[in-house]
Amino acid sequence: MLERIGNISFEADFNKQKRRKYGSYKGSAYAGSSFDINDSISFSPASKYLSQANWLLKEYHQSNEGKIIVEFNYDGFCFEVSLDIETLSTINSLVYRISKDGVQNSLEKDISATFKISIGESSQKLPLQKELRGLEMLFNRFGTLNLNNELNIYNYELIDTLLEGMYQLLQNDFEYLNNTLLQFIEKQTNKNAGSLTAKFRNESTEISLQKIKPLSAI
Numbered sequence: 001m002l003e004r005i006g007n008i009s010f011e012a013d014f015n016k017q018k019r020r021k022y023g024s025y026k027g028s029a030y031a032g033s034s035f036d037i038n039d040s041i042s043f044s045p046a047s048k049y050l051s052q053a054n055w056l057l058k059e060y061h062q063s064n065e066g067k068i069i070v071e072f073n074y075d076g077f078c079f080e081v082s083l084d085i086e087t088l089s090t091i092n093s094l095v096y097r098i099s100k101d102g103v104q105n106s107l108e109k110d111i112s113a114t115f116k117i118s119i120g121e122s123s124q125k126l127p128l129q130k131e132l133r134g135l136e137m138l139f140n141r142f143g144t145l146n147l148n149n150e151l152n153i154y155n156y157e158l159i160d161t162l163l164e165g166m167y168q169l170l171q172n173d174f175e176y177l178n179n180t181l182l183q184f185i186e187k188q189t190n191k192n193a194g195s196l197t198a199k200f201r202n203e204s205t206e207i208s209l210q211k212i213k214p215l216s217a218i
Helices: 002-007 046-053 085-090 133-142 156-163 167-189
Strands: 056-062 067-074 077-084 093-100 111-118 207-214
Touching (some): 077 085, 077 167, 085 167, 093 167, 111 133, 167 207
Antiparallel strands (some): 077 093
């Protein structure tokens, strides 16, 4: 099915009414943000936890209004996440903006993808470190696209094709990412994340791929 992708126009089709296979979990896309490189962070026990997980924290910023922005590198990927400390006790989803940590092939475009991820219930104790096999496969698939413009939720048929065959692997990756990130936030802020308690968990980790675009177009 992927052969269809190369010849598809990336113009958003706002008139389509067909229901998406993987896009039923709706929400606003990540709008981006800036980081204050002068902000300081308490390095214990939160940083000890990230060090054990082998995550490289690039930026952490908590505004006076309670907005938290985290940027980190892990397993060859760059991640940006924004959340509100005032709603941390009832949070049930996270929005990630993800790109590869350096593109090895000079002919390959540097792609940024935005995901909205619900926080599902973990069936077992999660490892402190994990290979992100689903994301690696998905970004390799992105690399086959001749993508010059944004692909978004209105191109649902194409997004469904991109996710085909790897949805469960991605669920496993994001279950791990959600859990590790929220554990770090809890340790850093000394506040409980509601998504880590059964009351606010979803039955499973749902994935909505909201946006894909070349970094040169951002």
